[in-house]
Amino acid sequence: MVNFEWFRTFKTIYEEGTLTSTANKLYISQSGVSLHLSSLEAYVGGKLFDRVSKKMIPTEKGKLLYNTLLGPVNELLDIEKQFQRSQKTDTPTLTIGMCFETFQIVLEKHIHKLKFNLINRFSGYQQLLNELEKGINDVVVTPQKADLKGIEYIPIMKENIVLVGSNDIDKDNLKTAISSKNKSQLLEFLLEQTWYGASSDNEHFIRFWNTNFGNNPNFRQNYIVPNFISIVNSLKYGKGVAVVPDFLGKDAIENKEIQLLWKGHKRISNQLYFAFRKNSIYKEQINTIQEIFMKEMN
8 A cells, every 4th residue: 555655755756866865855864865766766666766875856757646646645745734733732723825025025023923824825816716615725816806605705805907117217218108009119219128027926017018018028037036026126126117016016115115116007906805704613713814905905
């Protein structure tokens, strides 16, 4: 009979690349790692890794097994985290899903004051909402609503999609181009700029451009960084422009570290919702998180 720990060890070896780092990560001995691996190889009937120096190089069979079991093993690990004992068994654990930037801007500075355990999950909104319905997540902060049974959505704020830039961008020239209603002049100004984009989300950039110019952008952004927070930080240090949700750049704009350049000919807004199960047993903890978001975002 297969042991789940064999799969956990196999997955970690695949991702870490050595038996030593796998043992350190799983808090087991290296001989224990080797035992798990040899047991799994015997079970599947073939080698899963070639040992080259101290590196563990996956075989074709190993690659196939990893790609097959990655999703199911991750789901089981999530379930394990959800139901594992905490250091204090009477302390509730809340699992909340949102985008990484929202966590950094809103929740990160409040975690140390919470009277309950918190697990933060970062993924696509549809997946987070599906996991909310299944009971994996307890709260999701999302701009999307899905027709899911037993899920309540509370609007918490509207984010506006705006053009921001470094302080050395000539805003007066941009204002002139906008007020003249000369599309060619405005496009010429924008295309001359250095553009930043987020690898985590390019939808805002495309939507902003399409709404204001009637077509998709026909150029690539110059620098692609991990997320919107990285964009804002990059604009503090170097010349450039970017399209971002306004609340993510709010502090930097107020501190005059970057500047708000243009809200667009038409305002582009997203409603953000606080989603949770109506019959949740964690209502007190959910209310605490909701109050934090209401205060920070309004």
